[in-house]
Amino acid sequence: MSAVLSQRRELLRSIIRRHKRWDAVFGVLGLLAMMVGVLTLAALFVNMALDGIPRLTGDFFTSFPSRRAGQAGILSAWVGSVLVMMVTALFAVPVGIAGAVYLEEYAKKNWFTDIIEINISNLAGVPSIVYGLLALGLFVYAFGLGQSILTAGLTLGLLILPIVIVTTRESLRAIPQHVREGAYACGATQWQVVQDHLLPYGTPGILTGVIIALSRAIGETAPIITIGALTFIAFLPPVPFAGDPPAGMFDWLFSPFTVMPIQIFNWTSRPDAAFQANAAAASFVLVFMTLGMNAVAIWLRYRLRKNIKW
């Protein structure tokens, strides 16, 4: 009798053990799957660092691209990237925040609002190269803006607009309703509520979204190639009021340009290993910029989650 019982108990235990083994196996499998991602990231960095760091001298940042790989630098590329990002931010941040405020605080629930919302979530899924085609047809030819910093900035601005809108809406939504009600009770108008309460309280969240959006824009290559940006630029955009005859205030907006990702693309597509080392070095700088921006955003989000208690 007891022999049968203990035999059954043994059987049960072995079944449980077998099932628990799957738990352990999957635990390892999950870690391995994540390791694939992390190791790729690590390989990418190490590979880039080994190839690129010897080229990262001061001259690399202060020289124009050149026929000779050893003398080539990223001066026009990083200046172009910074200027394009300025235009992008100046366009996308106000428009994105204003649109988000409208949708979150003002919009009534009707078909028109629905259209805008569906539209934004659809735009977030449009491949970036399609924005390039839009810009080529519209900004470059229909509006006659040419292949300029302004065109590139506006294109990337449109590209990141959905990201800015979505993150701004999220941070506005996280502000409790009683903040709005308190302000209204004191007689504030809707805009006063937005300006004096919602936007200040939402700033950390909005800032996080803007940084993430810009970090995506700075690495975008396809739309900028599509508008026909040149790959070999050995001059800088005109500085306002400098030079002879003095450049106008906004002349730089219409200047031809190149940006970091395009410079990298240009160097990568040459068979010469010396140019590929340049590409690695420039990639290193670009990754440093984007991941640095991402890290700041993640840190901001983390701090924000810890500090605010309504």
Added chain:
Amino acid sequence: MTSTTTTTGVAVTPQPSGGASKLAEYAQLKLQRKRRERLIEGVLLLAACVSVFTTLGIVYILLKESVLFFSHVPLWSFLTDTQWTPLFDDAHFGIAVLLAGTVSSSLVALVIAIPLGTIIAIYLSEFAGHKTRETMKPLLELLSGVPTIIYGYFALLFVTPMLQKIYPDLPGFNVLAAGIVMGIMIIPYVSSLAEDAMRAVPMSLREGSYAMGATRFQTAVKVVVPAALSGIAAAYILGISRAVGETMILAVAAGMQPNLTLNPLEPAATITSYIVQVALGDLPHGSIGYQTIFAAGLMLMVLTLLFNLVGYWMRRRFREAY
């Protein structure tokens, strides 16, 4: 009255004499405030509409140039021709050639991204402790933060040489390396959306399963995954639409030769890399070559729109489940 004092800062106590004129003044201020509010609302609405204008602009530009293109090239030969040589004298416009490149590269990417993304999602949602999740998620998100041009560089100069050690006949430009790197890039898109779907499954379902004596693995695979299935499917579809629209990795590492094959060991051009190739050259505005990139873009837009709509519909369905 209190409301006007907040904006104008005028004295709160009304004067005994001239009360009527004060009232008129307040009414005037109120009207001004209302007008200003109306104006601000209009400006905000306009900003919200920029996204609608963007979509309209995309559709308009793509259709306008495509209509011109299809007046030269019949739609039937566009869909059935087996050659893509738009810039040659003997021009052929068979989109199937570019589509083959897009399909084979996306397939390679999905073979990597879907299993890994799913395993990671299940692991993070059902197995990992709080600390592991909080450290691994941002780390994985970095994968999608790296600019794609850098992945292109990595695929061409690191992954391809590595694959060539295993398979020496592999050409320097090939779809395989580009697809693998693209798949790894897509992992976080798939895993984070799938994980969100699984975390939205109510705790009571898991507790019921544990109460019946199921293990973690059994609960995850037999209870949580089926319950979150439509959300997981939406994650896959987002991954597919990313893969189809990805440009730079393919332009750098897959070569840009049109090639009607699904074999990932060969070089191929995709819809996206063709657009890049043409844009790099100097095609005159209005030429047939210029119009082809818009027709190709329209094809791409239709494909991704289709995937996005299916994904959107699936997410809606999965939200209604609980």
